[in-house]
Amino acid sequence: MKLTLKKIHDNKIFEWSVVTVIILSALLIGAKTYHLPATVISILTYMDIAVTVFFLLEISIRFIASDDKKNFFKSGWNIFDTLIVVVSLIPIEDSEMALVGRLVRVFRVMRMISIVPELRILINSLLKAMPQLSYVMLLMFIIFYIYGAVGSFFFTDINPVLWGDIATSMLTLFRVMTFEDWTDVMYETMETYPLSWSFYLSFIFFTAFAFLNMVIGIVVSVLEKENAAHDRQMLLEQSEEKMTQLDEIQQELDEIKALLKAQQV
Structure with missing residues (x-):
């Protein structure tokens, strides 16, 4: 299982898929700043949930495929990615912390830095x-x-x-x-x-x-x-x-x- 997930993690297609989903996440954040019909807002909400689930799977694959799991969270980028994903999973959209939830989703765009080595x-x-x-x-x-x-x-x-x-x-x-x-x-x-x-x-x-x-x-x-x-x-x-x-x-x-x-x- 570890070798299979490592092959998936090292695959360029998977890497570009993550970059594409990050860009999609940024577009979803921008779309929510407009006044849209209720149907469109509902679709965007489901897409946002799908993006969050994808990020959860991606960080899980990275952790399982890691050779040194003890030092996985010693990397600042891994901590940042995990924190963004965990906070995104908390259902706070309809609470007083809704503003925090929106801000966290804005910062998901910064995951592009942890994915692209040149940006790091x-x-x-x-x-x-x-x-x-x-x-x-x-x-x-x-x-x-x-x-x-x-x-x-x-x-x-x-x-x-x-x-x-x-x-x-x-x-x-x-x-x-x-x-x-x-x-x-x-x-x-x-x-x-x-x-x-x-x-x-x-x-x-x-x-x-x-x-x-x-x-x-x-x-x-x-x-x-x-x-x-x-x-x-x-x-x-x-x-x-x-x-x-x-x-x-x-x-x-x-x-x-x-x-x-x-x-x-």
């Missing part, structure tokens, strides 16, 4: 890059705070809506960093302070050009390391599989030799 590599790279990114984000916050204080001191009388206090000033600076009509903000202050353009250009240089490129560089560097580690793991698994096959062939040859010797005797 991206998320793992982002998580591993967080310690390095935290220092860059801290430095960016310091720059935001300094420029926000300066902008609030000089420009609050020009437009208190944008520069009334330091928190509002930092939000305005975020708008400038994302280039959302930032020239309108700059030209407004240049009518009173003609040299205020230097304030905006220097801020954009530090944030949009310098720090954001540093963030991208860190993420790309960690992503390359994760891809290299994944390739090494795949090569190791392939070599172990080949060694297992060679051992099996060697055992068969030894058995053949033993039979030939027995026939000669």
